[in-house]
Amino acid sequence: MTEEGTLAYGTNIDVRSAAGPVGAATPTCQLRDVLDRVGDKWSVLVMALLGDGPRRYSELQRGIEGISQRMLTLTLRSLERDGLVVRTVTPSSPPRVDYSLTPVGRTLSTEVGSLIRWAEAHRDYVAQSRLRYDEQ
Amino acid sequence: MTEEGTLAYGTNIDVRSAAGPVGAATPTCQLRDVLDRVGDKWSVLVMALLGDGPRRYSELQRGIEGISQRMLTLTLRSLERDGLVVRTVTPSSPPRVDYSLTPVGRTLSTEVGSLIRWAEAHRDYVAQSRLRYDEQ
DNA sequence: CCGTATCCTTAACGATACTG
DNA sequence: CAGTATCGTTAAGGATACGG
Numbered sequence: 001m002t003e004e005g006t007l008a009y010g011t012n013i014d015v016r017s018a019a020g021p022v023g024a025a026t027p028t029c030q031l032r033d034v035l036d037r038v039g040d041k042w043s044v045l046v047m048a049l050l051g052d053g054p055r056r057y058s059e060l061q062r063g064i065e066g067i068s069q070r071m072l073t074l075t076l077r078s079l080e081r082d083g084l085v086v087r088t089v090t091p092s093s094p095p096r097v098d099y100s101l102t103p104v105g106r107t108l109s110t111e112v113g114s115l116i117r118w119a120e121a122h123r124d125y126v127a128q129s130r131l132r133y134d135e136q
Numbered sequence: 137m138t139e140e141g142t143l144a145y146g147t148n149i150d151v152r153s154a155a156g157p158v159g160a161a162t163p164t165c166q167l168r169d170v171l172d173r174v175g176d177k178w179s180v181l182v183m184a185l186l187g188d189g190p191r192r193y194s195e196l197q198r199g200i201e202g203i204s205q206r207m208l209t210l211t212l213r214s215l216e217r218d219g220l221v222v223r224t225v226t227p228s229s230p231p232r233v234d235y236s237l238t239p240v241g242r243t244l245s246t247e248v249g250s251l252i253r254w255a256e257a258h259r260d261y262v263a264q265s266r267l268r269y270d271e272q
Numbered sequence: 273c274c275g276t277a278t279c280c281t282t283a284a285c286g287a288t289a290c291t292g
Numbered sequence: 293c294a295g296t297a298t299c300g301t302t303a304a305g306g307a308t309a310c311g312g
Contacts, residue, residue, distance in 0.1 A: 034255035083265025094273040119170035129219025
């Protein structure tokens with residue numbers, strides 16, 4: 001990955017050709033833009049849940065402990081904006097809203113899934129490391 | 137992933153067996169703890185750079201545009217605490233400090249690497265999606 | 273049921289200055 | 293070179309209340 005390149009704040013990601021830092025004032029969708037999607041507090045969990053199939057708004061809220069309505073809505077809107085999630089409204093009464101992954105969303109959900117599996121697999125190791133580090 | 141489970145704030149991650157939300161007051165190293173490491177602003181970039189091999193402190197700082205000394209140090213300390221990075225001091229003059237991945241760190245660096253490649257591959261798609269969403 | 277609006281708090285982060 | 297210390301900002305997120 002990035003043989004000798006610079007991981008710039010607003011870099012074009014593939015900076016193999018660049019010698020110095022890539023300009024930080026580049027315009028549209030950069031590495032950080034996309035990474036921030038994974039970086040926020042809830043997107044990863046939402047993507048993981050939706051990876052198992054479509055979910056209603058209320059199912060997501062019950063499925064992700066501690067998320068507020070505000071944050072669930074904001075997270076879903078962001079994911080929708082990025083073309084990773086689609087929102088489907090069934091105008092029944094009461095109205096029913098389902099969220100599901102787009103094809104591209106599914107590919108990210110896969111990545112996110114293996115990240116979660118990594119966390120699961122190395123949880124104890126990390127906990128032990130922290131204990132040892134802290135008691136020094 | 138997580139067949140029918142709840143992705144709780146402090147969950148034990150594998151909650152396949154649990155019916156309801158897992159207690160939020162669990163003690164040590166939970167899903168969110170590990171995910172937050174990926175969630176902060178710089179860890180992913182540091183891990184990616186170190187995935188190419190050991191780097192000196194100054195190399196990391198030059199390699200990651202926009203990172204402050206403060207944040208580089210904090211990020212490295214956290215990664216060290218989690219047992220993902222090791223710090224090696226060569227007491228020359230001027231002193232030389234190298235950072236490298238632990239074996240477990242390398243496995244996370246791999247995950248992080250494919251995440252970055254995902255971002256690279258779908259950057260344009262995401263940018264387009266945002267444009268379309270915003271102009272509505 | 274599925275949100276939006278508002279207010280408020282915290283903590284992540286940046287800037288700057290200083291040190292062995 | 294490789295940090296630490298301090299201060300200030302701002303943006304993310306939580307709590308709560310209300311609406312279609």
